[in-house]
Amino acid sequence: MNEQELRELGQQLRVDAIRPAAAAKSGHPTSGMSAADLMAVLLANHLRYDFDSPKNPANDRLIFSKGHASTLLYAMFRAAGVIDDAELLTYRQFGSIFEGHPTPRIPWVDVATGSLGQGLPDGVGVALAGKKLDRLPFRVWVLTGDSELAEGSQWEAFEHGAYYELDNLTAILDVNRLGQRGETMWGWEVEKYAARAKAFGWHTIEIDGHDVNAIDAAYSEAAETKGRPTAIIARTIKGKGVKAVENKNGWHGKALDNPDEAIEELGGIRNISVQVAKPAPGESHQFETGKLELPRYELGDEVATRKAYGEALAAVGAADGRVVALDGEVSNSTFADIFAKAHPDRFFEMYIAEQQLVAAAVGLQVLDWKPFASTFAAFLSRAYDFIRMAAISQANIRLSGSHAGVSIGEDGPSQMALEDIAALRAVHSSTVLHPCDANQTAKLVAAMAETDGIVYLRTLRPNTPVIYDPDEEFEIGGSRVLRSSDDDDVTLVGAGITLHEALEAADALAEDGITARVIDLYSIKPIDTETLAAAAEATGRLVTVEDHWPEGGLGDAVLAALAEADAHPQVQKLAVTDMPRSGKPAELMNAYGIDAEHIAAAARKLVEAQVAAS
Numbered sequence: 001m002n003e004q005e006l007r008e009l010g011q012q013l014r015v016d017a018i019r020p021a022a023a024a025k026s027g028h029p030t031s032g033m034s035a036a037d038l039m040a041v042l043l044a045n046h047l048r049y050d051f052d053s054p055k056n057p058a059n060d061r062l063i064f065s066k067g068h069a070s071t072l073l074y075a076m077f078r079a080a081g082v083i084d085d086a087e088l089l090t091y092r093q094f095g096s097i098f099e100g101h102p103t104p105r106i107p108w109v110d111v112a113t114g115s116l117g118q119g120l121p122d123g124v125g126v127a128l129a130g131k132k133l134d135r136l137p138f139r140v141w142v143l144t145g146d147s148e149l150a151e152g153s154q155w156e157a158f159e160h161g162a163y164y165e166l167d168n169l170t171a172i173l174d175v176n177r178l179g180q181r182g183e184t185m186w187g188w189e190v191e192k193y194a195a196r197a198k199a200f201g202w203h204t205i206e207i208d209g210h211d212v213n214a215i216d217a218a219y220s221e222a223a224e225t226k227g228r229p230t231a232i233i234a235r236t237i238k239g240k241g242v243k244a245v246e247n248k249n250g251w252h253g254k255a256l257d258n259p260d261e262a263i264e265e266l267g268g269i270r271n272i273s274v275q276v277a278k279p280a281p282g283e284s285h286q287f288e289t290g291k292l293e294l295p296r297y298e299l300g301d302e303v304a305t306r307k308a309y310g311e312a313l314a315a316v317g318a319a320d321g322r323v324v325a326l327d328g329e330v331s332n333s334t335f336a337d338i339f340a341k342a343h344p345d346r347f348f349e350m351y352i353a354e355q356q357l358v359a360a361a362v363g364l365q366v367l368d369w370k371p372f373a374s375t376f377a378a379f380l381s382r383a384y385d386f387i388r389m390a391a392i393s394q395a396n397i398r399l400s401g402s403h404a405g406v407s408i409g410e411d412g413p414s415q416m417a418l419e420d421i422a423a424l425r426a427v428h429s430s431t432v433l434h435p436c437d438a439n440q441t442a443k444l445v446a447a448m449a450e451t452d453g454i455v456y457l458r459t460l461r462p463n464t465p466v467i468y469d470p471d472e473e474f475e476i477g478g479s480r481v482l483r484s485s486d487d488d489d490v491t492l493v494g495a496g497i498t499l500h501e502a503l504e505a506a507d508a509l510a511e512d513g514i515t516a517r518v519i520d521l522y523s524i525k526p527i528d529t530e531t532l533a534a535a536a537e538a539t540g541r542l543v544t545v546e547d548h549w550p551e552g553g554l555g556d557a558v559l560a561a562l563a564e565a566d567a568h569p570q571v572q573k574l575a576v577t578d579m580p581r582s583g584k585p586a587e588l589m590n591a592y593g594i595d596a597e598h599i600a601a602a603a604r605k606l607v608e609a610q611v612a613a614s
Helices: 003-024 029-034 036-046 067-079 119-134 152-163 190-199 212-224 259-265 305-319 337-342 354-366 377-392 420-425 438-448 497-511 529-539 554-564 585-591 596-613
Strands: 061-064 140-145 169-175 203-208 230-235 302-304 323-327 347-349 370-376 397-402 430-433 454-458 463-465 480-483 490-494 516-520 523-525 541-545 570-574
Touching (some): 003 029, 003 067, 003 259, 029 036, 036 067, 036 140, 036 212, 061 119, 119 140, 119 169, 152 354, 169 190, 169 212, 190 230, 212 230, 302 305, 305 337, 305 438, 323 354, 337 347, 354 370, 354 377, 377 397, 377 420, 377 454, 420 430, 420 454, 420 523, 463 497, 490 529, 490 554, 490 596, 497 516, 497 596, 516 529, 523 554, 529 554, 541 554, 541 596, 554 570, 570 596
Parallel strands (some): 061 140, 169 230, 203 230, 323 347, 323 370, 370 397, 430 454, 490 516, 490 541
Antiparallel strands (some): 302 463, 430 523, 480 516
16 A cells, blocks of 8 residues: 555544444543554555465464554454454444454454553564474564553563564554553653663664554564564554544543544544455474374382473474473473473473463464473462463463472472462363372373363472373373272372372271272362262262362362262361471471371361261
């Protein structure tokens, strides 16, 4: 398009940013109006996208990090001819895919945005896929607001974008000065944004964000820049084109009072249609694959589940070329370094940047890669909002958290994840797994690669005995009954380190004439309700034990399952209830009441109470 046509298209996008918000009587039209010219030029002259084939691996990718400007994105869809006027005006209505913030319910949206500071980190992941894995020349365009540049996650993205030399990534900074409650940190001082981006190693271009010729030239310059990503810092005016709201505070997140007058001021409704250029045909690079040969561990060996994770992941990667691994600079502890050595082209070091770690995984799966991201379980809490948004993105990512619970020992409470099971159980579409031995871990890692949603594997620092044969299968949603009889007095339920303590407790109870059923609840979500209900009916008494806080963990998962099954046994939950400290693992498990001694004592108390009552 020429200059005049681009200006007209920009006005159409402004009008169409206003209209759906007016119909819904809510939204963020002024945020879309500031970026309308930026998006008009991109749509008409630079985006390469086949709307009929959104999964085409050669497509450019557009991410609205400032997801609240969703009416502008939907206006672009109308201009591209993929939605009509009626669909545009369903904005924010129940049942419409055109929600307040974009999600992948819309076929042309790759990731959900709206929690600010996430679009650019996601874009780093998509760009990594294009440059390092797919090896295709598509570009990733990310529209970013100036308010969200206060988020640390943005600067994690700037750091990693430069480190990986992602010259296929362009950040478009819409510097419109006004945030939700007033002026942003740096207002219109675009030179400060440019200096920061440049300091992180990006190529920077400062422009008037309403000069279509300057915008056009900046996009071309970005595409020609090699060896580093580009940040286009565009000075814009919030509410551009409508005097009642232009550059005025107090209009963020509000529909305009007089939309008809505003539309008339902008020149009225237009019906410009853009023939968006399609990408050149291209096929993703394929990595060599072979037969799945999981590691095998001998019964009685002592192996840490974190090490089994790394060895199994490398094996799964050899069998499936779509498997990719990322780590947060602890790969020699998570044992993801085994994958890194075996498959260096599919391993990405994210350093101590857990938000970028998860975001990169989300970005990689956009192109149908199968990312496994690992770090210490405690540090995933830093990225919890990214995990939550990954679920909204309908993302398929695998997370591994090592060094969980007091069993890690001397490192102390800052390293001891004690809330991770609860946190990940609460995420929509999540799976939560906690294996107790190496062979079980290996089988579950293989299952993770074929499981959709947010899949979390909790691994252990200490070595634990191998108790399962390497040929035994473990399905997600299952459990194992390791001890049982027709005359069980009590059921002990554990997972991970506490499963081994439960087995030891069962031996001690047997010496007292008390027969204990022992359940390895390695799949905490989904949970094996049938096995738990059968145990509740058979014994009437359950002791759950977990190396975790009592809130929301294994014990609460068991109680919820039994409530759904309408089973009402006596249940004693054992969990860490005091703030732990440094010490040896055995000392700590004893001190916080989750070792074999305490499990046996709790079971005896339940049985003795029943005997006394009868």
